[in-house]
Each structure stands twice: as C-alpha cells, then as structure tokens.
Amino acid sequence: MPTLFLIEDETTLAKNIERYLERHGWDVETAESAEDGLQRVAAVGPDIIMLDFNLPGMDGLAALSILRERDPQARIVMLTGHANVQLAVDAMKAGLSDFIAKPVVLADLKRTLDRLVNDSRLQRQIAYHHSRESGALIDLIGECPEMTDLKSRIKLVVQMQPSEGSPPPSILITGETGTGKELVARACHYESPRRDGPFIEVNCAAIPHSLLESELFGHERGAFTDARERKTGLIEAADGGTLFLDEIGEADLAIQAKLLKVLEDQRIRRLGSVQDRRVDVRIIAATNQLLEQRVRDGLFRADLFYRLRVVHFAVPPLRGRENDIELLAGKFLEQFGRRYGKPALSFTQNARDALNAYDWPGNVRELRNLIEQTVILAQDNLIDVAGLSMPLIPHTAPTSAPLDVTAGVDLASIERDLICQALEKTRRNITQAARILGISRDTLRYRMEKHGLSRA
Numbered sequence: 001m002p003t004l005f006l007i008e009d010e011t012t013l014a015k016n017i018e019r020y021l022e023r024h025g026w027d028v029e030t031a032e033s034a035e036d037g038l039q040r041v042a043a044v045g046p047d048i049i050m051l052d053f054n055l056p057g058m059d060g061l062a063a064l065s066i067l068r069e070r071d072p073q074a075r076i077v078m079l080t081g082h083a084n085v086q087l088a089v090d091a092m093k094a095g096l097s098d099f100i101a102k103p104v105v106l107a108d109l110k111r112t113l114d115r116l117v118n119d120s121r122l123q124r125q126i127a128y129h130h131s132r133e134s135g136a137l138i139d140l141i142g143e144c145p146e147m148t149d150l151k152s153r154i155k156l157v158v159q160m161q162p163s164e165g166s167p168p169p170s171i172l173i174t175g176e177t178g179t180g181k182e183l184v185a186r187a188c189h190y191e192s193p194r195r196d197g198p199f200i201e202v203n204c205a206a207i208p209h210s211l212l213e214s215e216l217f218g219h220e221r222g223a224f225t226d227a228r229e230r231k232t233g234l235i236e237a238a239d240g241g242t243l244f245l246d247e248i249g250e251a252d253l254a255i256q257a258k259l260l261k262v263l264e265d266q267r268i269r270r271l272g273s274v275q276d277r278r279v280d281v282r283i284i285a286a287t288n289q290l291l292e293q294r295v296r297d298g299l300f301r302a303d304l305f306y307r308l309r310v311v312h313f314a315v316p317p318l319r320g321r322e323n324d325i326e327l328l329a330g331k332f333l334e335q336f337g338r339r340y341g342k343p344a345l346s347f348t349q350n351a352r353d354a355l356n357a358y359d360w361p362g363n364v365r366e367l368r369n370l371i372e373q374t375v376i377l378a379q380d381n382l383i384d385v386a387g388l389s390m391p392l393i394p395h396t397a398p399t400s401a402p403l404d405v406t407a408g409v410d411l412a413s414i415e416r417d418l419i420c421q422a423l424e425k426t427r428r429n430i431t432q433a434a435r436i437l438g439i440s441r442d443t444l445r446y447r448m449e450k451h452g453l454s455r456a
Contacts, residue, residue, distance in 0.1 A: 001236050001277060002117045003027040005044050007037035007051035007063065008079065013104065020106045021113070029230055032056075034063035041067070043229040047117045050100070053080035064096060075116050079104065137187050140180065141331055142324040146316040154184065157311050158192035167266050168194075172248075172308045173286040175315030178365030181286040182246065184313055188284055189242040197241025200234050204255075205247035212255055219271035235268050235279055242282045248308070249289035249300060256301045259283075263307045283308070318360040318367065325356050328364060332371035333383075344381045354385045416451040419444070423453070 004021060008014040009032050018028040029044045031037035034055050041049060049067060053060035060078055067074055081102035097116055100109055137151050162168055171188055173181045182201070189199045207215055214224075218233030235243055245251070251259070262268055263283060267276040285308045294300035318325065329347065337345045347355070360366055373389040380387070418437065426432040434444040 001025055001027055001232070001239060001279075002048070002113070003029065003044065003046040003232060004113060005037065005041050005046035005049045006030045007032075007034060007049070007055065007060075009033065009052060009055055013102075017104070017106065017109065021110060024110055026113070027230065027232065034058040034060065038063060038066060040229060042070070043231075045232070048075045048077060048097075048113055050077040050079060050113075053078055075119075077112065077116065137191055139183050140187055141328055142321060143327065144316075144321045144323050146321065147324065150184070150313060150315065151187075154187055154313065155191060158188045161193055167263075167280075168192075168282040169310040170263055170282070170308050171284045171311045171313065172291075173284065173313045173315060174291075175286075175288060176317050176363055177288045178363035179315040179317055180364050181288075181315055182244070184315055185242075185244045185246075185284045185286060188313075189244075189282075192242075192282070194241050194282060198238050199242050199244065200238040201244045201246060202234055203246045205250040209252045209255070212251065213258065214271055216255070217258065217268050217270055220273045222272060224271065230270075233268065233270065235262060235281060236277065238281045239279045240281075242284060245283065245285040247287060248285035249287040249291055249294055253299075253301065256304045260301065260304045260307060263304075318363040322356055325360070325367070326352055328367055329355050329371055332368050333375065336372045336375040340375055342375055342378060342381075345375060345378055346382060348382055348384045350385050351383055351388060354388060412451070415447065416453070419447060419451065419453060 002025075004026055006014055006017060006028055008017070008030065011032070014030050014032075018030060021028050029040070029046065031040060034051065035057055037049075037051065051060045051063055055063070060080070064076055064078065067076055075097045077098045077100055078096055079100050079102060098112055100112065137154060140147065140151055140154075142148070142151075157169070157171070171185075173184050175181050185201075186199065189195065202216065204212060214231070214233070216233050216235050218231045218236060221230050245259075262279070262281070266280065267278050269276050291300050291305050295302045295305050318328075329352075333345055333347070334343075337343045355367075362369075370389065374383060374387060377389050378387060419433070422433040422436045425436065430441050430444060434441045437444065439447075
C-alpha cells in the first residue's frame with residue numbers, strides 16, 4: 001500500500017485528496033505547513049511527497065530544496081495555482097518529479113501518483129539488484145544429490161502460479177545454522193513470478209518481542225505512548241513480494257496467532273486501527289530449531305506450524321555434502337581473492353584433504369569465514385594446511401574396537417594424550433587447543449598443570 005505525505009494548507013482540499021486516495025488503496029499523511037512537514041516526513045517514510053507552492057511561512061520551493069538535500073531519491077510533486085515558466089525551471093532544477101495544477105482533478109492526480117510510485121519501485125528494485133549478489137538458484141552452490149534435488153524442488157514449487165485471488169503457498173525452510181537458509185529463501189523469491197516485488201527479511205530473534213508486532217504490522221498515530229506517527233509495517237512493505245521470517249521459532253505465541261491470520265486470509269490490521277488491509281504476500285519462514293518439539297513443549301502453535309509447512313525445504317548440513325566442500329572452498333577462494341587483490345591463490349592437496357576431513361559445525365558460513373580469513377592472511381599463492389587460519393578437527397572416526405572397561409581404563413592417561421594431541425596440532429596455541437577440546441582456556445591451563453604439561 002503506497003503512502004503519500006501531503007503538505008497543503010487548504011484544509012478542504014487536503015481532506016478531499018486524503019479521502020479519495022484512501023478509497024483507492026493509499027495511505028495519506030498530511031501537514032499544514034512546510035515546517036511541520038519537514039519535521040515529520042522522515043518518520044512516515046512516504047513513497048511520494050506532495051506539497052503546495054504557496055504555504056504559510058516557508059514556501060514550497062524552499063521546502064523542496066531541503067527535502068531533496070535530505071533524500072536525493074525522494075519523489076516530490078508540487079501543487080500550484082500560480083505556475084509559470086521560471087517557477088517550473090527552478091523547481092525542476094531542485095529535483096521536482098512532477099507538477100499538479102490547481103484546481104485539482106482527483107482522477108488525474110491519482111494517475112500521476114500511481115505512475116510515480118511504480119517508477120520509484122522499479123528503480124529501487126534495479127538498484128537493489130545492482131547492490132547485492134544474485135539471489136537466483138545459481139547461488140546455491142552444490143552438486144551433491146541432496147542439493148541437486150533441493151534446487152529442482154525449489155524451481156518446481158515457486159514457478160507455479162496460483163489461481164486469481166488465491167494466496168501463494170507458504171514455505172518452511174529448516175536446517176542447521178550456517179547452511180544457507182537465507183539463500184534458499186532468496187532463490188524462492190527471485191525464481192518466482194514475484195521476482196519484481198520486494199523481498200523483505202525479518203529476523204525474529206533480533207527484534208524484542210515487545211517491538212516485533214509493531215515492526216511487522218505497523219501502527220497508527222497514538223496507538224501507544226511513542227507512536228507519534230503512522231507507520232507502515234513490514235508485511236505491508238512486502239505487498240506484491242515475499243516476506244522472509246528468519247528464526248521463526250523465536251516468535252512468541254501472540255505474534256504467532258496474528259501471523260496465522262495473515263496466512264489464512266491475507267489481511268492485516270495495524271496496531272491502533274479498526275480497519276483490516278488486504279495484502280498479497282508470500283511468507284517464507286526459516287528455523288534451525290525442531291519446531292515439532294517446540295509444538296510439543298507448548299512454545300509454538302501447531303496450527304501455525306502446519307500452515308507454514310505447506311512446502312518444506314530441508315537444507316542439508318555441509319558435513320553431509322563432502323563432494324561439495326572443495327567446490328565451495330574453491331568458489332570462496334576465487335571470490336575473496338578478487339576482493340583482496342590476490343587472484344592467483346590455490347590449495348595444495350593436503351589443504352583440500354584437511355578441508356574435507358573437518359566436521360564443519362558452522363556449515364557453509366564457517367567455511368566462508370575461514371576462507372576469507374585465509375585469503376587475508378595468505379603470503380603465498382599456494383595455500384597449504386599451515387596457511388589455513390584455524391585448526392581443523394578431523395571427523396571422529398569410530399575406533400577399531402570398543403574399549404573394554406572391564407579390563408580397566410586409565411582416564412588420566414587418555415585425557416593427557418588428548419591434550420597433547422590438541423597442543424601439537426595447534427603448535428601449542430592454548431586458545432585454539434581449548435577450542436578443539438571444547439573447554440575454556442582456564443580449564444585447559446588447569447588440566448595442563450595437573451598433568452605436568454609445560455606451556456613452553
């Protein structure tokens with residue numbers, strides 16, 4: 001739903017414009033002077049600003065210059081009953097988007113505003129694509145059977161077009177932290193017919209529960225103590241596109257109930273409002289938690305869980321994609337090599353073997369961060385195991401025969417051997433050895449002293 005901020009001192013005209021546009025799906029916020037408008041416009045964040053030229057106090061041309069200085073991309077329309085060539089030239093130099101002559105024909109005004117908001121959205125979309133890496137399936141790097149199947153299912157599901165008036169099926173993405181759930185969500189959006197609409201991401205774990213409802217649904221002026229201006233929520237901002245709810249398992253039960261209503265009837269109600277607003281949004285949710293267990297524990301609504309899981313994509317962990325580890329590492333090495341001016345880097349076979357031997361508890365994110373740090377610290381073009389910037393723990397292989405505890409086990413000796421192995425692997429780096437063993441540095445120092453192991 002687009003928003004217009006109207007600065008007009010003629011109360012009757014302002015009310016007529018407000019009523020007409022709101023009947024046609026616009027939100028309208030008004031101010032009677034340039035000074036008042038300049039104070040409030042940033043909080044509203046409108047799609048278009050429309051102001052009269054003849055205003056009490058500061059005139060429209062002076063206000064236009066200030067608005068353009070604050071936001072060079074703002075779409076600004078001027079109302080005037082005293083248009084002349086010089087005014088038009090000055091206004092266009094100051095960055096005016098269009099003129100509307102008085103008396104105003106409301107139907108013509110709406111057509112102008114619709115055209116400008118569509119142009120603005122298109123330009124934002126183009127700028128967004130230029131400012132970020134692609135969100136298509138090509139970004140889901142992997143040739144293992146699990147990833148090949150995942151990409152095929154994404155393409156099959158998201159390119160289906162529901163019948164007119166039917167909401168698109170919601171999607172639930174599960175997987176361990178760092179597996180690339182956000183990339184899957186972006187691929188679902190940019191491979192779908194909604195690719196030209198907005199992609200709005202919300203991390204439910206990063207926003208306090210007390211603020212999440214206002215962020216998602218918006219609020220009216222005066223809805224609560226600090227609600228000085230009307231605010232459009234992120235669900236409305238995603239109208240025509242996709243809303244990605246990351247870490248959905250962290251949302252509290254009250255928010256879950258309201259999200260269920262959005263999924264069921266595609267309507268929202270701002271805080272403090274008595275009017276429902278229809279939205280056209282595909283909702284994609286992601287979590288690294290077991291939602292089934294949270295349902296059993298009473299922490300997640302069963303009806304929302306089943307409503308979100310109309311389509312379910314499970315992203316495999318990196319340790320189950322051994323054939324993809326070298327492929328991903330090579331892509332990251334090339335990417336960061338270009339970024340940091342080291343384009344000729346490559347791995348030795350020993351380094352590849354070490355990468356394949358690691359369990360990757362942080363999955364693709366951990367691998368990406370490791371390669372970036374490795375590239376930054378690289379002094380030679382050929383990167384060996386020693387050039388990898390953190391110790392790598394091999395897979396925990398099963399022992400050839402289980403320990404016979406009936407024959408007695410020397411736990412102190414086993415502990416001492418494990419500490420010695422960790423210290424040797426890390427060249428006696430206490431911090432890295434403690435990380436390998438899963439204990440704190442202080443605990444490791446205590447156990448070294450206990451076993452008579454010198455730090456020297």
